[in-house]
Amino acid sequence: MDTHQLAPPNNPEIFENMICDLFNKIESTNTYKKFGGHGNLQKGIDVFSVEKDTAIQCKKKDLSRRESTLKNELLNDIKKDVSSVISKNLAIRITKLYIMSTYKDHPDVDEFCEDLKEQLNTGFEIIYWGWNTVQSKILNHKSLLEKYYPNFIINVKSDEEILIRDLDLKKQIKKNFSSWLDYAPENRKLSSKMLLRDFQGTQYPDSNEPDQFNEYSWFAAEIHQLYHRGMEFVIGIYGICPLPDGKWRLEKHSDPDKDSVKVRKIGQINFSDIISYDIDGDEYYNYPHIFCRFSYRGIPFENCYYVNYEKVYEQYELKDQII
Numbered sequence: 001m002d003t004h005q006l007a008p009p010n011n012p013e014i015f016e017n018m019i020c021d022l023f024n025k026i027e028s029t030n031t032y033k034k035f036g037g038h039g040n041l042q043k044g045i046d047v048f049s050v051e052k053d054t055a056i057q058c059k060k061k062d063l064s065r066r067e068s069t070l071k072n073e074l075l076n077d078i079k080k081d082v083s084s085v086i087s088k089n090l091a092i093r094i095t096k097l098y099i100m101s102t103y104k105d106h107p108d109v110d111e112f113c114e115d116l117k118e119q120l121n122t123g124f125e126i127i128y129w130g131w132n133t134v135q136s137k138i139l140n141h142k143s144l145l146e147k148y149y150p151n152f153i154i155n156v157k158s159d160e161e162i163l164i165r166d167l168d169l170k171k172q173i174k175k176n177f178s179s180w181l182d183y184a185p186e187n188r189k190l191s192s193k194m195l196l197r198d199f200q201g202t203q204y205p206d207s208n209e210p211d212q213f214n215e216y217s218w219f220a221a222e223i224h225q226l227y228h229r230g231m232e233f234v235i236g237i238y239g240i241c242p243l244p245d246g247k248w249r250l251e252k253h254s255d256p257d258k259d260s261v262k263v264r265k266i267g268q269i270n271f272s273d274i275i276s277y278d279i280d281g282d283e284y285y286n287y288p289h290i291f292c293r294f295s296y297r298g299i300p301f302e303n304c305y306y307v308n309y310e311k312v313y314e315q316y317e318l319k320d321q322i323i
Contacts, residue, residue, distance in 0.1 A: 006135040006149060008102035012060040018148050019058050019100050020047045022134070025141050027052060045085060048092055055094045057081045059101040070103050075112050082116055082126060096125045105130035107212045110297070136295065140272075166271040173231065176279055177288075180223050191287060192222040196233065196300060199275040199291040205284045215298030220285075221267065229270050229302075231290075236265040240306065250306075263308045267301035 009015040016034060023032045031051040047056040059077055061070055078099055113126040138144050142158055179190050201217035208216050221233035239251040239260035251260055273293040281287045292300035
């Protein structure tokens, strides 16, 4: 699907409606709605969901201008909107602020959002989706294509077909990976190591250079378990330091003077992002290869969290607490 190109909407209001519909589809809800409208005091946001504690700001850009002008204007817009959210007493609680733009994905914008969060101590995530990401999400939903691109012809599976495909894949995985999934990690006779590969990657096996997000198109991880939407993998071991107020922070470096706890970082891959797998591997790595869409800023994981043997540490708790 990445070979197809959708034209960004020319109308800002249509762009906002599209983003509202898109998030309702992605998060299987109907709680996203527009926050006021033109002429109303929007306080830095265009779309929001009280249920999801999420706000969205939409930036429709005139793409006929120079790229440097577009990028600088977008960065200024983001800073202005974030400051507005903070200063104008937004009545709804948010943990995530998405910036959606018809301008392309760009690592400079991602880094700017992360730096801005730290500088302003926002208390919420600032996440940028350029048009590359937006259109890739829209292409996964036939109903959105029919509504906003009625003349765009593409063989897109219906939501029902996608559900049936994912259920069938889950059954196959439970059967073919039973040697791992039916046992606790410490009781498995086979190594838990598996190779996660970008199904569109071209580097394997000769090279493995990082992409624009400093991520790799193939790497090893240990299978953990299934969850309701897909497969889980252990992708790292870290130390965390519990804090007196019940929160915690991730330690970048081991420190024997701190009462640290070792935790596993778990990445979750949605069944819809798993294209195929080879249970036998190949002559280079003779353990299972799993071919995925690396759709989340260069990685295949729709979500990550941290666990030890006694407690689950949610991913959102990590933010703003790294030493």
